[in-house]
Amino acid sequence: MSKLTTRHLFDMACEARRMSHSPYSHFAVGASLATQCGRVFTGCNVENGAYGLCICAEQVAITKAVSEGYREFASLAVVAEPRATPCGACRQVIGEFFPEDALIHAFAAEDFSNQITWTLRDLLPDRFQFHEHG
Numbered sequence: 031m032s033k034l035t036t037r038h039l040f041d042m043a044c045e046a047r048r049m050s051h052s053p054y055s056h057f058a059v060g061a062s063l064a065t066q067c068g069r070v071f072t073g074c075n076v077e078n079g080a081y082g083l084c085i086c087a088e089q090v091a092i093t094k095a096v097s098e099g100y101r102e103f104a105s106l107a108v109v110a111e112p113r114a115t116p117c118g119a120c121r122q123v124i125g126e127f128f129p130e131d132a133l134i135h136a137f138a139a140e141d142f143s144n145q146i147t148w149t150l151r152d153l154l155p156d157r158f159q160f161h162e163h164g
């Protein structure tokens with residue numbers, strides 16, 4: 031992925047983060063993903079007064095893309111202030127759709143250069159994968 035595209039993903043995630051519904055944690059998160067064909071989908075965290083129903087920004091971006099017919103993804107960016115890493119549940123959801131060598135970027139919202147990048151393989155080694163037998 032070129033630096034320019036990474037910057038674009040960052041900008042799109044920042045824009046989505048502005049839509050965050052996070053009145054309980056006051057922690058706004060934005061996410062963006064690039065499909066293999068070059069489209070971008072975004073999401074923000076959507077919280078609920080019943081805390082267990084809070085939805086992470088990454089999962090919103092992924093479910094938006096899948097529900098629009100896209101499921102081959104190349105890279106993902108998550109933006110928060112301070113910088114946050116994808117939670118365990120999000121790693122499993124990312125693992126459902128992204129290749130092992132997909133790049134997952136975490137950025138500080140206020141500083142593009144404050145970032146860390148992993149491959150999915152590094153973020154969630156030996157993840158659960160469902161295989162049917164018989």
Ligand code: THU
Binds near residue numbers: 052074108117
């Ligand atoms: N959150 C995300 O949106 N993505 C993550 O990977 C970590 C956590 C959200 C969930 C909740 O709305 C808030 O951040 C605080 O946990």
